[in-house]
Amino acid sequence: MCAKHGGSVKAIKAAGERRYAVEQVRQAVDAFNVPLQHSDPAATLQREIDRTAGNVEALNAILAGRGIEKDLLRVTEETKSGGLDAGTLRRVEAAIGPYVDLYLKERDLLLRLTRTALQVGLEQWRIHLQQRQLDLVEGAMLAMLQELGHDAHEDPAGRAAMATGLRWIATAARTQAIGKPESLLKPPLKGR
Structure with a gap:
């Protein structure tokens, strides 16, 4: 132009x-x-959701510490000399500052990403994968018990050991998903 x-x-x-x-x-x-x-694609979407949620949280903390008037009000002063309108005119106008603008954009992006994750069934896929992994572990545990001469279907001690191991795996997966320290993820050992 x-x-x-x-x-x-x-x-x-x-x-x-x-x-x-x-x-x-x-x-x-x-x-x-x-x-x-x-x-x-599922991991990429989850990483973007996590990144955007972190941005929203950080911007929210910044805005809470700055005071809302800095980001929602614009104060301008105009000084005129001479004539009938001499003096300083102070205007206070509503305005969206850069932090509020970015916060609103990041929140909007987070909502769109979350909506997309729900539409494509990201959580259902994650649950399906966890169940599949548990099934694989169960199969491996059955094979190990059979190699040791136990039949997990007939041996109560074998069934109990397998149930304990599978419960530990399920608990560890949930605990890891909510960000618990690795030290909490050690398997239970008898006699300790």
Whole structure:
């Protein structure tokens, strides 16, 4: 846009500068972009949900510490000298500051990502995979017990040992999912 047709307006210039800055960042990221091998769409979606949730939480903490007036109000002062309207005119206007703007955008992104995760059944898929893993572990445990000369279906001690092991695996998987320390994930040992 040329200066004659609005190109010199401050808002237009600022928007152009923002677009230029975003393009510079995009080019820098592209220069260092290394494609991941075997990236799993479900894991990628979960990582993006986690990253965005962290951003929302961090921005919320920043806004709580800054005081809302800094990010929702714009105070401008205009000083005029001479004439009947001489003096300082102070205006207080509603305005969304950059932190609030970013917070609202990140929250919107988080909601869209969460909606997508629910639509594609990410949690159901995760539960299916956990159940499949437990089935594989159960099969491995049955094979080990048989190698040791036990029949888990007829031997009460074998059944009890297998049930304890499977409960521990299920508890460890849930505990790990909510971020408990690794020291809590040690298997139970008899006599301790």
